Amino acid sequence: MINQFSILHDKNKKQHVESIVAMAVYQADNAKWLREAIDSITKQTYTNFLFVIVIDGPVPQAISGVLNDAVKRDDRIILTQNSHNIGLASCMNAVxxxxMQFKPTFFVRMDADDISEEHRLLRQITYLKRHSNISVLGxxxxxxxxxxxxxxxxxxxxSHKQIVRILPRRCSLNHPTVVIRYNVFNDGHRYNGDLLNTQDYFFWITLASKGYIFRNLKDRLLKFRRVNNFYKRRGLSKSLNEFKARVYAITKLKQxxxxxxxxxxxxLSLRLMPGKIVKLAYKLDRHLLERFGKH
Structure with missing residues (x-):
């Protein structure tokens, strides 16, 4: 089935903007959380951006209502629609x-259930302007x-060295926090649209193997929504893709x-265990990762 990508709302008059913020919205999203996510972007202290929201397939009226209210309040929001659900990776590639027509410098990720701190974009984009060698900043x-x-x-x-060294064992960037230089996309790189999950993990491995430089700020610039079934919803598909990504990283990065x-x-074995065990392992992983990140 060929996707039909259409523009539903675009009052933007600018021919050039510095940054693009990209978000995908789905039928299962929470309307209240979506409103909070959108507000957290439109109220940023940094303002030189367009906010492109992709409706990925049909959504309920509550979601449509939030989006329609948002575009009335802020002309920086461009609302687009897919004819059917194509997944996050393909949505981001479409954005x-x-x-590209706006000749932006920075691409900002945002999810529909998270909240960006009001100075997030200013902090990250200022940092990238001061460090021109960095292509991906989380x-x-x-x-x-x-x-x-x-x-x-x-x-x-x-540091870049730490991020790349740990990639064969885990995805070492928080995807919803990431800002990417458009030179990465101008060089021809895209998310793998065939993946319905772990697309960011594979993307970082590919970019690292090509020599792009990464960095993570210690600032907590995003509030990430962790729901009650977080430990149970990985599923076999995601677990297998994570395993494939680790093998891919070992091979591509020669580690x-x-x-x-x-x-x-x-x-992989742990992912298939009961939720309580996964929950304990997740908490231990958070503790060890935070200690590792201090060095």
Whole structure:
């Protein structure tokens, strides 16, 4: 089935903007959380951006209502629609291709159930302007529950060397926090549209193998929504794709070691265990990762 990508709302008059913020919206999204996510972008202290929202297939009236209200309040929002659900990776690729006409410098990721801190874009884009060698910039995040209360944190390794060294064992960037230079896309790179999950993990591995430079800020610039079934919803498909990504990283980055192979197999086995065990392992992983990120 060929996707029909159409523009539903576009009042933008600018021919050039510095940044594009990209979000995909789905039928299962929570309307209240979506409104909070959109507001967190439109109220940023940094303002030189267009906010491209892709409706990925049919959505309920509650979602449509939130989106229609948002475009009335802010002309920087461009609302687009897919004829059917094509997945996050393909949505992001569509935004990348569509937004090339504005000759942007930075591509900002945002999810429909998260909340960006009001200075997030200013902090990240200012940093990238001062460090022209960095192509992909992530940050730490705060984990919140359904009610918006803090339940954890995720602090990733900061330096490029640490980020790449750990890639064979885990995805070392928080995808919803990432800002990417458009030179990556101008060079021809895109997300793998055939993947319905772990698309970011594979993307970072490919970019790392090509020599692009990464960095994570220690600032917690995003509130990430962690719902009650978080530990149970990975599923076999995602677990297998994560295993494939680890093997891909070992191969592409030439980090062959018994430990990396053992880790990949061990995590796959763990993912298939009951939710309570996965939950305990997740908490231990957060603790170890935060300690690792301090060095």
């Amino acid at each position: 990348i291709d569509f937004s 940050s730490a995040l705060t984990e919140i529950n359904e009610s918006g209360f803090k339940v954890g944190a995720r602090v990733m390794p900061a 062959f070691s018994p430990y990396n192979f053992f880790y990949a197999c061990g995590v």
